Amino acid sequence: MDAEQNKGSTNPLKALERFGQSPWLDFIQRSYTADGSLRKLVDEDGLKGVTSNPAIFEKAMGYGTDYDAQMKELLARETLSAGELYEKLAVTDIQDATKVLHPVYVATKGVDGYVSLEVSPYLAFDTEGTIHEALRLWKEVDRENLMIKIPGTREGAPAVQAAIAEGVNVNVTLLFSLDAYKAVLEAYMAGLETRHAKGEDISKIASVASFFVSRIDGKIDGEIDARVAAGDKDAAALKALRGKVAIANAKLAYQHYLDVMKTERWAKLKAAGARPQRLLWASTGTKDKAFSDVLYVEELIGPETVNTIPPATFDAFRDHGTPRESLTEDVAGARHVIDEQARLGLDLGAVTEKLVVEGCAAFVDAFDKLLGAVAAKQKAILGDKLIAQEARLPGELKAAVEAAIEDWRKEGKLRRLWARDASVWTGNGEAKWLDWLDVVEDRLAHIAELENFSREVKERGFTDVLLLGMGGSSLGPEVLAETFGRQPGFPRLRVLDSTDPQEIATFEKAINLKTTLFVVSSKSGATLEPNILKAHFRVAAEKALGHAPDGHFVTVTDPGSQMEEVARKCSFWKIFHGLGGIGGRFSVLSNFGMVPAAAAGIDLRKLLGSALYAVKESAASVPPAENAALQLGVILGVAAKTFGRDKVTFVTSPAIRDLGAWLEQLLAESTGKRGRGLIPIDDETLGGPGVYGKDRVFAYVRLKGAEDAAQEAAIEALRAAGEPVVTITLTDTYQVAQAFFHWEFATAVAGSILEIDPFDQPDVEASKVETRKLTAAFNETGSLPPEAPFAKDGVFSFYADDANAKAVGDGDAVSILKAHFHRAKAGDYVALLAYIERDKTSRSWIQALRLKLRDALHVATAAEFGPRFLHSTGQAYKGGPASGVFLQVTADDAADLPVPDEKFTFGIVKAAQARGDFDVLSERGRRALRVHISGPLEAGLKALSEAIGKAV
Incomplete structure (x- = not known):
């Protein structure tokens, strides 16, 4: 506020006091409080209060460096979400401002001197959430001249009543209609009565009802101008209402206030020490250049009222405002204006309803921007303490992902997820599985x-x-x-x-x-x-x-x-x-x-x-635009659902290589069901872009300082070729814990987009059931049920259900394997499922074989060991998309071990698991073939690899 200050009784702002109105400032900023500017307004302009809202804080915190020092101090001491960090910054600002205004509070005996802090805009339509937040913030700020701002929505009114009953000072905001104002005045009085009935003091409770003004004229006048321009027959009558409806609406609200103050009900409360809930005129900056820039101050001056004035209007009124007791002037004319707007079909009621919704949405948008700015600064301060994520996506996928992220923001899905709202997924049993x-x-x-x-x-x-x-x-x-x-x-x-x-x-x-x-x-x-x-x-x-x-x-x-x-x-x-x-x-x-x-x-x-750190970075208060884990989930979900890129290929630095196996289970078991899902591909050595189809998303999890040069080069080639690559960088091994939560959260989000329950595993149980049947049969008969191969070739015996056996024929091993693997088409994947010891030799064998298949068939490959994978990728193989071509490998055990107190052995259990797994694959119509190796395993694996090489 750079305008020259008027002094003493010549200052129009100070003159408002003579008419019973208190000027408050609709603005707060740390530097403004710290450099004495706020105190100067109190001393020279008679400022009596301050209000804040998300839009004001967004401007204050989102730009400049005023808050950087406290951010660094707070983040050095504790791990916070963006919302928690914002609140600590805001509370400091509010507490500092209440200190400046406290002399006003004392001088006016608690009538003025208040600073307002708003409950989260996300709670505008949540009564219980608003009550909880109001009480929590009241306790957190802990200043007698604080007011908690609660929106005057239908859900907000009972929250106002509850807060007043608990002794909280309340600024009811976003009031546009007379009916809404009546409801909150009723809520205020009911809250006082509840408190008084409990024998508690009501003399120190203060409240204002913030009645918004200029936004109403913005809507009404816009409608008037459109109708006049269209040649409406009532053009003259319409033009006569420009700039008048909002003021008339406010005057009638004030008349209701005066009527209530005359009632016996209020007299009883007043006798008990109650203060009136003053009307506060909000949104009093003039938007239309055709009107005076102090219109909504000059025309709304009256006893026991407040005008919370934006900075530019504050300066303007100081400079050339003309105070008078205008609020009770021509009340009959105000009623006529309201009657006329109804007669002309301007529908003030519908306008005010819309303004409430738009006002709440605008505050949500501003709060998202504010928290996004805080989150961005937080990331910059924490630096390498956080894992970093970068996504390089082709154009269409990028646009679709951005649209989905915006949908999550607008629909508040992130907050619903944290609130354990099962409708984020299928609306069934998801809520009970969110303790992670x-x-x-x-x-x-x-x-x-x-x-x-x-x-x-x-x-x-x-x-x-x-x-x-x-x-x-x-x-x-x-x-x-x-x-x-x-x-x-x-x-x-x-x-x-x-x-x-x-x-x-x-x-x-x-x-x-x-x-x-x-x-x-x-x-x-x-x-x-x-x-x-x-x-x-x-x-x-x-x-x-x-x-x-x-x-x-x-x-x-x-x-x-x-x-x-x-x-x-x-x-x-x-x-x-x-x-x-x-x-x-x-x-x-x-x-x-x-x-x-x-x-x-x-x-x-x-x-x-x-x-x-990962928990806080994924918190409900971190907007989707800054929420990396949410973005990862959106990328995976949208890529699979919309673009058919449902193979997620994990590439991990050697030092954290085993993370891929954990990720396999997380994605496969969480999303592979109901015929859809993500098929994870782990440990598949990267090739050139030419060996891949258009069904992949590459997830590169790298450990900074321990990168593999070949991996880095291969990833860069994939990026250059336009393949979607998400790179997640860890700076030390302990950040693997961040990666755990980051991917868990992303998986939950992907499940939402895929419209499945990511927390059940219906097809894992199917294999267990079949295994139990087979082991029970062994206990009863001393042997597993007999089975016969449909073909034999040397050490190989081939098994399949009738449909699969018919599809591959009954020739030699090479012809059977050729027929089987050539059933894989673009967008499919091949999975090798080996029920053998998982040691260094077998892992090298299966890796070499999978790469041979990938490069020959140009499809994704999975290399798994049973029964380990049954509790992991087995869910997706059976319940996910029917795009898998499976080769199960079993072999004679060189030695067996007894299971104590059981008739069956470990070898029998493994055989039952393999057969149960294969039976379920067959029942689900999967393209599945089993080859059993007789004799020495190493020679048999070598022969199988040679046969597959010839086949493909």
């Missing part, structure tokens, strides 16, 4: 238990930790084991997720049974594999130790599970509980990941502290 959203903060709150366990493991001198689990219980811990390696002074963490007897024997040989801690990890406690693995290693450990190995076993399981019962019966050392509201593949940051991490000596505070 809060689990990082939950585990940090209980970090002492985990740290004590870690210390005890070290003190007991364990050399190994062997985790026994499947799927969600094993893949996350495996990432931690492979990424962090052995920590000094702590045991080495190993993860066993197989029923292959050779693999079990290999793990058993690698550990010292006397000094191994076994972590039995099973959410339900009823999963077959961890139960029989527990049985095997409990017998082995007891034999090695010479006594019951009670102190060598712990479990992670859900409360009340079958595994908890077993653990208590067997006197396990410790029982750790998961959270029932988290599915296995979303559980890595819960105890299912943190307990093995603690046993391995990984710094949990650092790990979970890193994860917390």
